[in-house]
Amino acid sequence: MAIGALTPPQDDTPPHEVLVEFPDNRLLIDLCGEYDRNLAEIEQNLSVQILRRGNQLAILGEEEGQKQAAEVLHALYERLEAGRAVEAADVDRELRMGNSEEGTGVRDGDQLEMFKGGTVEIKTRKKLVEPRTDAQKAYVRSLFENELAFGIGPAGTGKTYLAVAVGVSMFIGGHVDRIILSRPAVEAGEKLGYLPGDMKEKVDPYMQPLYDALNDFLPGKQLTKLVEEKRIEIAPLAFMRGRTLSNAFVVLDEAQNATTMQMKMFLTRLGEGSRMVITGDRSQVDLPRGVPSGLADAERLLKSIPKIGFNYFTAKDVVRHPLVAAIIEAYDADVQAG
Structure with missing residues (x-):
């Protein structure tokens, strides 16, 4: 499956939930951050809830918030794949510049x-x-x-x-x-x-x-x-x-x-x-x-x-x-x- 791909809800998945899959569990740990602090920052800014399920992250919330959260997670994961660390400033930058319906700027x-x-x-x-x-x-x-x-x-x-x-x-x-x-x-x-x-x-x-x-x-x-x-x-x-x-x-x-x-x-x-x-x-x-x-x-x-x-x-x-x-x-x- 493509990195960060959105998985359509299955029959037993609530309609307001989106799954994002990441193939490398070690990078996923770095993506989430210590005590899941990166996920918490994304949740707070985009008014969503993010749950860890194996090598997947489940995003709950409004559709627009889900979309933005998935894009932020994908961009941060790509940064980790390139061998760069993900720090608080990187999460903040992606949240500020992440895409929305209008487009919100430039990614790293x-x-x-x-x-x-x-x-x-x-x-x-x-x-x-x-x-x-x-x-x-x-x-x-x-x-x-x-x-x-x-x-x-x-x-x-x-x-x-x-x-x-x-x-x-x-x-x-x-x-x-x-x-x-x-x-x-x-x-x-x-x-x-x-x-x-x-x-x-x-x-x-x-x-x-x-x-x-x-x-x-x-x-x-x-x-x-x-x-x-x-x-x-x-x-x-x-x-x-x-x-x-x-x-x-x-x-x-x-x-x-x-x-x-x-x-x-x-x-x-x-x-x-x-x-x-x-x-x-x-x-x-x-x-x-x-x-x-x-x-x-x-x-x-x-x-x-x-x-x-x-x-x-x-x-x-x-x-x-x-x-x-x-x-x-x-x-x-x-x-x-x-």
């Missing part, structure tokens, strides 16, 4: 395949993210290899999108506890004080591109829950002052609109166990005239420091409409001619 085995045959892929249950250009592949490698990495280049080159994809992958893999996404609330000369609504309503339009990227990797209900639990934070750059960001994957988007002091403040928030990504486009600075861009200063001051990755994109790396690349090239040529 689905997350990432890197450098096999020269490919770099990030897999989710919603889509496959594959860097298309050499610059994008180098960028993704840099995000995994460096605690601090910069992605600099024009719009449409995947700087933010790939950074968020890697952040979600590392979060699901248990490498970080939080994802923090930020950007300066500076756009085309507008000032927050003149906008209607409370502070959240004022800044949300500036944060929308970050929400859009997250929605491609995490279903709405799950994203909402993680935001409510503050395991994912999306906030203006000014809100980062005074914080130490430990065990987090941190992205500063549109960094060309950070001042030198803001950039220094943000970079010095890097805490133990964290990764930080800075993305920006030097050609789209919206700061007041005469105010230097913190991105340019950071590039100048930090380029010689080891273990900081600088990654550059050009119009050739644009993955939006082909006209976007042509438009960028035309503007670049005009600047060079001037």
